[in-house]
Amino acid sequence: xxxxxxxxxxxxxxxVDPRVSLLDVLRERLGLTGSKxxxxxxxCGACTVLIDGRRALACLALAVAQEGRDVTTVEGLAGGExxxxxxxxxxxxxxxxxxxxxxxxxxxxxxxxxxxGPSAATEDLTADPELTAEEIRERMSGNLCRCGAYPNIVTxxxxxxx
Amino acid sequence: MKAFEYAxxxxxxxxxxxxxxxxxxxxxxxxxxxxxxxxxxxxxxxVDVSRLPLDGIEPDGGGLRIGAAVRNSDLAAHxxxxxxxxxxxxxxxxxxxGQVRNMATVGGNLLQRTRCAYFQDVSKPCxxxxxxxxxxxxxxxxxxxxxxxxxxxxxxTHPSDMAVALAALDxxxxxxxxxxxxVVPMPGxxxxxxxxxxxxxxxxxxxxxxxxxxxxPPPGASRYRKVRERASFAFALVSIAAVLDVDADGTVxxxxxxxxxxxHAPWRAYHAEQALRGSRAGEDAFAAAAExxxxxxxxxxxNAYKVPMxxxxxxxxxxxxxx
Numbered sequence: 001x002x003x004x005x006x007x008x009x010x011x012x013x014x015x016v017d018p019r020v021s022l023l024d025v026l027r028e029r030l031g032l033t034g035s036k037x038x039x040x041x042x043x044c045g046a047c048t049v050l051i052d053g054r055r056a057l058a059c060l061a062l063a064v065a066q067e068g069r070d071v072t073t074v075e076g077l078a079g080g081e082x083x084x085x086x087x088x089x090x091x092x093x094x095x096x097x098x099x100x101x102x103x104x105x106x107x108x109x110x111x112x113x114x115x116x117g118p119s120a121a122t123e124d125l126t127a128d129p130e131l132t133a134e135e136i137r138e139r140m141s142g143n144l145c146r147c148g149a150y151p152n153i154v155t156x157x158x159x160x161x162x
Numbered sequence: 163m164k165a166f167e168y169a170x171x172x173x174x175x176x177x178x179x180x181x182x183x184x185x186x187x188x189x190x191x192x193x194x195x196x197x198x199x200x201x202x203x204x205x206x207x208x209v210d211v212s213r214l215p216l217d218g219i220e221p222d223g224g225g226l227r228i229g230a231a232v233r234n235s236d237l238a239a240h241x242x243x244x245x246x247x248x249x250x251x252x253x254x255x256x257x258x259x260g261q262v263r264n265m266a267t268v269g270g271n272l273l274q275r276t277r278c279a280y281f282q283d284v285s286k287p288c289x290x291x292x293x294x295x296x297x298x299x300x301x302x303x304x305x306x307x308x309x310x311x312x313x314x315x316x317x318x319t320h321p322s323d324m325a326v327a328l329a330a331l332d333x334x335x336x337x338x339x340x341x342x343x344x345v346v347p348m349p350g351x352x353x354x355x356x357x358x359x360x361x362x363x364x365x366x367x368x369x370x371x372x373x374x375x376x377x378x379p380p381p382g383a384s385r386y387r388k389v390r391e392r393a394s395f396a397f398a399l400v401s402i403a404a405v406l407d408v409d410a411d412g413t414v415x416x417x418x419x420x421x422x423x424x425x426h427a428p429w430r431a432y433h434a435e436q437a438l439r440g441s442r443a444g445e446d447a448f449a450a451a452a453e454x455x456x457x458x459x460x461x462x463x464x465n466a467y468k469v470p471m472x473x474x475x476x477x478x479x480x481x482x483x484x485x
Contacts, residue, residue, distance in 0.1 A: 001168060017165075018165075018166055018167065018168035018208070019163045019166070021195075041196050041199070042192055042261075042262060045259065045261060054235075054264045055260060055264060056261055056264050057192070057261045057262065057265065060191055060192050060195045060196060060265065061191065061265070062168070062188075062191060062195060062208075065168070065170075065188065065191065065210055065212065067170075108261065111260070111261075111264075112260055115235070115239075115260070116239055117235075117238065117239030117244070118238070118244065118251070118255065119255055120252065120255040120256045120394065125244045125248045125251050125252060126241075126244050137393075137394075138393075138394050139260055140260075141259055141393075141394035141395040142258075142259025142260050142261045142262065143259075
């Protein structure tokens, strides 16, 4: 099936089998290998990208179902040579070790900071809570880090959240 | 993954018209795509219903009408849900992860399949996946599975948090299908396994959930609580959606108790509710109510812990809600 996507600001027309995930299109067809295949079951978050500005799992998204969507991967976060503030903060705070989960952590954090409303860690559901460390941990629970860099990931995100 | 055709329906009538055996409806895909990759779901055709104009949340009389294609995250973030149905917002927020909630729809959440390890492994027998093949979970790994309402054929649990809150709220599920439109009350959408564990719900082939309608919020205080093996992004071992309305003299005027993680369906604890109504709110009455429900449990060797866990969760949650 022929589909059209906008990926990191560039329109792409791709002919895909309905079985192919958005993750495999990004990595195998478009050469964007920043998004990682960790579990391929939606449990690790390494494949997290932004679809129409919202964080989503590219491994569970069928490419054919994304017709017309705007996709941002980790390759699309920086403005030329200027890193996205979260990328800079991850470096500043040493928020990774092996780096395999980092593209997903970054895309997830960008999406998370744009979200509104409470989380499971929020006591008063009618208020928009401050992004405490506890809130960040809960909101980022879909991104696993086998190196256990969580404390520094939280610090980096908290810095950008202000 | 088995080859399939993909089609997108323009409206719900077209989606239903496209149905034939071998067709499955695709919502957010967070469970279905995974099951297809595992070889558990093998549709010939996916009819994508995720872009149908069923994505609104609007007042409905004193209640709320929630379109079936509303994303879980949009449901939990909606001001009317947070204000009037905080138990539902919290149940949704306690489920899955931010990414999954952004993708998953309300209709798909209700129709997600059990996470029983044998159901998800095509190399193993499973009466739900392959009727008549047997249930290895009864002798095997059933630590996370059912203690209430299960059968010799299946001990699976329904994994949804949202459905537990909807069961406590007496939600109504609006459905359209080849036979026309109908309304299915919650609880009642999901079946107990009996001799047909392959059927999760009472829906007929081709029926499509179009909306969930909530009646006016019940009076009283409400709460959703979930016990799980890690602090986030894990399915419930046991969960509870509870509403408690206590008169000025300390008598329980009304209550709702629904349990998750204990049965093939969200488990409305009618025996506990009956014991509570008219009783004097307090630990003794709450413990008696919990016992009235959980004495019916038939735990398996490795999930017996769920019985005291559910009992304690009922008592603790009601104590929090009591004035």
